[in-house]
Amino acid sequence: MFNNVITPRFLETDALGHINNTVLPTWFEAARDPIFRFFTPDMDVKNWKLMLATFTVNFHAETHYGVDVEIKTYISRIGNSSFDVYQECWQSGHKTASGTTTMVHYCHKEKSSQPLTESILEQMKQHLLQS
Amino acid sequence: MFNNVITPRFLETDALGHINNTVLPTWFEAARDPIFRFFTPDMDVKNWKLMLATFTVNFHAETHYGVDVEIKTYISRIGNSSFDVYQECWQSGHKTASGTTTMVHYCHKEKSSQPLTESILEQMKQHLLQS
């Protein structure tokens, strides 16, 4: 599991007084940084090897400004060229949101998916969600 | 069905050269404006009556800067107090993304869900997805 602490920004609130729903995918993307490093260790954006296929976010409670959140990130499925990332957002002891993102190992030049390599699989297995 | 034309913004691209995945939920939220009006006709944010429970976005193709997109918005499920909105993003004749959002008729003061009223149901039925 990866742990990311994120400080909610005032601009991420909306007129209802708490964090807007569209912010969660941005926090979850930010918290996938260590997974991006499996594929592009130097984080060079010209050498990006991932494509996002789908994501789902479930909202369990309001998330507020003024208190840090913790994003927990797990690998929840490993396929041939694709995999799932399961993430939870926690604040003040409550799980406020959770979500799953399906990503594909992808060559942006050849426009084709690529099998996950041994070295990537090994790193993923250290962060598998225990069911 | 509701039709919304949105002009992609340069800042909505990312280093891969096309629209970032986290932008789609923001366009879909923008395109739900006419549905927000079912609940709060004068769009007064102090009188908001909706809560978002979950959303899923599927990515079918890259979305690009420089060409307008059209967001098609349908009601795809009507429950007792909740309902689903199905949306598609089209650009240059291609469906580039689609998604479903579950919303709840909700009283933010009483913190409780509310049944959908007759007048809301009537408006929803005019925008039902034909399966």
Place this chain on the structure above:
Amino acid sequence: MFNNVITPRFLETDALGHINNTVLPTWFEAARDPIFRFFTPDMDVKNWKLMLATFTVNFHAETHYGVDVEIKTYISRIGNSSFDVYQECWQSGHKTASGTTTMVHYCHKEKSSQPLTESILEQMKQHLLQS
């Protein structure tokens, strides 16, 4: 002068109930699209020829969700390789914000500024702010 109509998005509000200040630079960037076309007519992001040097935004009144805004965009200064864009945001008959952005004609490959060409100057002069 260029006129752009933008529909404020619910997510662009903040907990104060109106549009967050950091949103104005994003609307102003969006409304500079016709100026981007002076430099890159096909809007190909791989052939971008502009760099932003500085921007200032002044806030005159609250901007609200639920009512479209109109962004007015003028060329307010023409230099050798740089120029200024002056913009105003209007809503319900009030100027709610204004700002000036200094941009530079720039070659991202050679990392150097370029003089404004005759054809660009001609287009700019049609949108000059009358003082």
Place this chain on the structure above:
Amino acid sequence: MFNNVITPRFLETDALGHINNTVLPTWFEAARDPIFRFFTPDMDVKNWKLMLATFTVNFHAETHYGVDVEIKTYISRIGNSSFDVYQECWQSGHKTASGTTTMVHYCHKEKSSQPLTESILEQMKQHLLQS
């Protein structure tokens, strides 16, 4: 001076491959959190006492994804009811952007500016920019 470390997000890049200009105001707002606490120590958004009058951002170099930035925040002017915040964004030993924001001590209910109190002034003086 306040120091804030911010991790650039992939979605904050644009098609030019580095951080989009409109992101800087959002980082600078985030880094003003400790100043917000001078006015609203419990960060309760219903008890907000600040209004933004104007901001300027100057861009000195590209800011990149993959390396943390440090935002340095100073009080650079103290007026009767308003004050200026000067901020710099540093990455890998380079100042990539700087900016000044003018804020006003403001009562959102009475819609009027308020003099800065002794206790606020005292806190501000500990973070004054030395010229």
